[in-house]
Amino acid sequence: MARDYRCGVGYDLHRLEPDRKLILGGVEVPYEKGLAGHSDADILMHALTDALLGAAALGDIGEIFPPSDPQWKDVASEVFLGHAVELLRSYGYEIVNVDAVIILERPKLLPFREAIRTNLARILGIERGRIGLKAKTSEKVGPAGRGEAAEAHAVALIARDAAPKVM
Numbered sequence: 001m002a003r004d005y006r007c008g009v010g011y012d013l014h015r016l017e018p019d020r021k022l023i024l025g026g027v028e029v030p031y032e033k034g035l036a037g038h039s040d041a042d043i044l045m046h047a048l049t050d051a052l053l054g055a056a057a058l059g060d061i062g063e064i065f066p067p068s069d070p071q072w073k074d075v076a077s078e079v080f081l082g083h084a085v086e087l088l089r090s091y092g093y094e095i096v097n098v099d100a101v102i103i104l105e106r107p108k109l110l111p112f113r114e115a116i117r118t119n120l121a122r123i124l125g126i127e128r129g130r131i132g133l134k135a136k137t138s139e140k141v142g143p144a145g146r147g148e149a150a151e152a153h154a155v156a157l158i159a160r161d162a163a164p165k166v167m
């Protein structure tokens with residue numbers, strides 16, 4: 001049967017502030033600052049959630065999980081990502097692969113990359129070989145480069161069996 005492929009893109013930015021934990025892909029990265037915002041402000045999971053929702057044209061993270069709804073207030077970002085995965089499954093989609101870039105001046109993320117990919121594989125229900133993850137600096141310019149913020153970009157490819165065309 002023909003497959004119906006959809007790709008989606010996601011982006012997120014949060015400010016870096018003292019006295020916050022730096023949580024990326026659900027993994028705590030030791031650093032003097034962390035991301036500010038609702039719950040853990042996990043930019044990677046937020047960008048991935050938006051990429052998955054976008055691929056299925058199901059809206060965005062703020063629409064599906066409004067902070068004004070007590071059900072979603074201050075929950076861990078893993079809950080958003082896990083719920084987006086469930087939502088896609090309910091529409092018959094499976095995740096083919098995801099890829100992401102984190103833009104952060106410091107600290108270096110390479111030592112944490114495999115732990116993050118392993119955690120994402122668990123939540124997404126796909127093998128690690130289908131999860132790309134890179135980290136880049138921003139050449140000391142812009143909010144990320146000045147250490148004021150961190151950004152994440154993500155893409156996702158999803159697929160389901162194509163519905164037969166009605167002639």
Ligand code: MG
Binds near residue numbers: 012013014037046
């Ligand atoms: Mg966010």
